[in-house]
Amino acid sequence: MKRSAQQITVGLGVTLVLILANAVVSYRNILxxxxxxxxxxxxxxxxxxxxxxxxxLKDAETGQRGYLITGEEQYLQPYQSGIAEINTHIKSLxxxxxxxxxxxxxxxxxxxxIALKLSDLEQKIKLRREQGFEASQQVVRTNRGKQIMDGIRQQIADMKNIENQLLVSRIKESKANLQRTILTFTVATFVSLVLLGLVYYLMRRDRALRQQEAQKLRQKSERLALALDAAKMGSWDWNITTNEIFWTIYHEIIFGYEPGKPNRSYKxxxxxVHPEDLPRVEAGIQTSxxxxxxxxxEYRVLLPDxxxxxxxxxxxxxxDAENHPNRMVGMLNDITDRKQAxxxxxxxxxxxxxxxxxRTLQLQEANDELQAFAYSVSHDLRAPLRAMQGFAEALLEDYGDVLDNLGEEYAQRIVSSAQRLENLIQDLLTYSRLSRADLQLKVINLTDVMKEASAQLEGDxxxxxxQVTITSPLPEVIAHRPTLVQAIANLLTNAIKFVDVGVQPEVQVWAxxxxxxxxxxxxxxxxGIAPEHQQRIFRVFERLHGIETYPGTGIGLAIVRKGIDRMGGQVGVESKLGQGSRFWIELKRGTGD
Incomplete structure (x- = not known):
């Protein structure tokens, strides 16, 4: 009996140490x-x-743009509210x-x-109020506001990248601590149950010893419950055979029961358990x-209140020995605060x-109105323009023998100016359509595109x-065929137009x-193009030469950049004065290459 008592004592002691150690470790991990x-x-x-x-900040800029376009004060509401909110956001950060x-x-x-950006926005609004639309647009075209905004986006992106790295690290550490707590508690509980089973076996051999040790076991169980309560975790032991469940005090508190009942039921x-979650949880138990x-x-607990x-x-x-489940042990913790967050x-x-x-819908409405305005103006201009051109041509044809040389020159200038204005309107419409068109991208062959563009320019x-030399075959790219044909045609037109007098144009194309x-x-x-002008040439109405020297609308290269941008590509130039130019466009490679 003495030996049995010693064995029970050792078993209980080891169990208690293991439980307390587990409780301490679990408590620290939970913290x-x-x-x-x-x-x-x-x-x-x-x-x-x-x-x-x-x-x-985007809202403020959107409101400011709406006001610059329309001149209506109502569009400044997002801008004014944005100024009021931005300082609050910075203080919070x-x-x-x-x-x-x-x-x-x-x-x-x-x-x-941000302060610099707000100052820039205020300056443009002031110009719009005091000097009108054109004055404000001249400031807009400097691209200073976009550069400031791009810098702000990059600064915020850098800060978000740091926070995302911290977030990944913290989530990983949180999961590791939770898994470590669960594993430690489960293993310790399992070992404790094994030791308790051994004690029970020894107690059956000696009733007196069993009664004595039962008292010790109850004491140890109370300590276990206290340790779990201290760790703010609930624990249960479900006897599947009798359908009785032992709960720790904190488990009872979480479920809204008065603590202290020795045994509780599955019911x-x-x-x-929340009625909406109960079927899922019970199905998960059966599957396990x-x-x-x-x-x-994770599931919800619905309290009486x-x-x-x-x-x-x-x-x-x-x-059991026949591999039938007879018991389920586990733990739970309250995660209500986390779920609320x-x-x-x-x-x-x-x-x-x-x-x-x-905000996107508001901006889209403003853009639609602007597009409709541009379309209407361009069409309203074309009617009197064609009339002017037609009358001038009729004057030359019907009264050419009456007009002197100066009169013929005046009439011819009217025809030429009308044609230039018609070309300008057409290019403006093309540029406007590129901004809003839905481009369906697919795999196309660059060789076929070059043939089509060359055919369009055959007369020129x-x-x-x-002399145009094309190194074939050219690869496939992902693009919108009509847009790419127009971009390449514009590049070829520039290549044969901007040459010195008496020089035969030579163009080489390869990929x-x-x-x-x-x-x-x-x-x-x-x-050639001077380095300081190589970015300007891709903007609308940017001309480096007089129209008398090199004719054109000043929109051709802007159409190229807009089209390539819409197709997800890039465009650029390498050039030196007097040494020609090397224009390039980059597009995604086709899947067949």
Whole structure:
């Protein structure tokens, strides 16, 4: 009996040490989990505040653009509200990143850039009010506002990248701590149950010893419950045979029961699980039982007063000698605070998306009105323009013998000017359509595109006696065929037009692979472009020469850039004065290459 008592004592002692150690480790891990969850939520707040800062600034810029276009004060409402909100966002960012010196260092230049952007917006609004639409548009064309906004976007993107890295690290650490806690608790519980089984076996051999040790076991169980309560975790032991469940005190508190009842039933548990979640949870238990796998899920607990708590539950089955499940042990913890935080973040994201949609619709309406205005003006201009051109041509044909040389020159100038204006209107319409057209991209062959573009320019090529050399075969690219044909035709037109007097135009065309991209070169022997002007030439109405020297509308290369941009590509030029130009366009490589 003495030996049996010693064995029981050792078994209980080891069990208690294991339980207490597990409780301490679990408690520390849970604290880490809660701390990590808090930091995860904190990181989401920083990310949302960064996004809200950029969104507010975009709203302000959108309102300002609407006012510059229309001159109506109602479009300034987003701008005015944005100014009021932006300082609040910056202050909030400073408070949220007080723990992060790296982010704190980035906020000061960001704040300065935003102040510079707001100043730029205010300057354009003032010009629009005082000097009118054209004055404000001259400032807009400097592209200074876009450069400032691009810098702000990059600064915010850099800060978001840092926060996202922190978020990944914190989520990973939180999961690791939670898994470590669950594994440690489960293993310790399993070992404790094995030891308790051995004690029970010894107690059956000696009734007196069993009674004595039973008292010790109850004491140890109370200590286990206290340890779990201290860790703010609930634990249960479900006897599947008798359908009785032992709950720890904190488990009872979570489920809204008065603590202290020795045994509880499966029904008491099921009565408190939310009716919408109960079928799913019970199905998960049966699946785990059938597949002999651990059970883990999240579900809601519906209390008598109507309030709801969220719990994260983990359980493991035990089996008898015939491999039939006869017991399930597990643990759960209250995750209501975390769920509420997640819901708030989701609601904030939904609200943000709705605001973006509303602002986008407002901007689309303004763009539609502007497009309709441009279309109407261009068509209204064409009617009197054609009349002028027609009357001038009729004057030359019908009264050419009456007019002197000066009169014929005047009439011919009217015809030429009308034709130039017609070309300008047509190019403006083409550029406008590229901004709003829905381009269906597909795989096309560059060789076929070059043939079509050359065919369109056949008359000009013969008139200029231009030599165009194409290195075939050219690869396939992903593009919109009509848009690409027009872009290449414009590049070829420039190549044969901007040459010195008496020089025969020579153009070379070839392509090269650059990873997933294809770069098409159009190289000429023309007059060249100074480095300081090589970006200007792709803007609308940017001309480097007088129309008397080199005719054109000043929109051709702008159409090229707009078209290539809409197809997801890039365009550029390499040139020196007097040494010709090397224009290039890059598009995604076709799948067949």
């Amino acid at each position: 880490k989990v809660f701390e990590n969850e808090r930091w995860v939520s904190h990181t989401y707040q920083v990310l949302n505040e960064l996004e809200a800062t950029l969104s507010t 400073k408070q949220l990143t007080a723990d992060n010196p790296q982010q704190q260092q980035r906020i000061l230049p960001l704040e300065g850039a 008491e548990w099921a009565d408190r 039982r059938k597949d002999q796998q651990d059970f883990q899920t 109507g309030s709801i708590r969220w719990v994260n539950s983990f359980g493991r089955f035990q089996y 997640e819901a708030e973040i989701r609601q904030l994201n939904e609200t943000l998306e709705e605001r973006v949609i509303q 090529l013969k008139q200029q006696q231009a 090269e692979m650059r990873g997933e991209w294809v770069r098409l070169w159009v190289v000429d022997n023309g007059i």
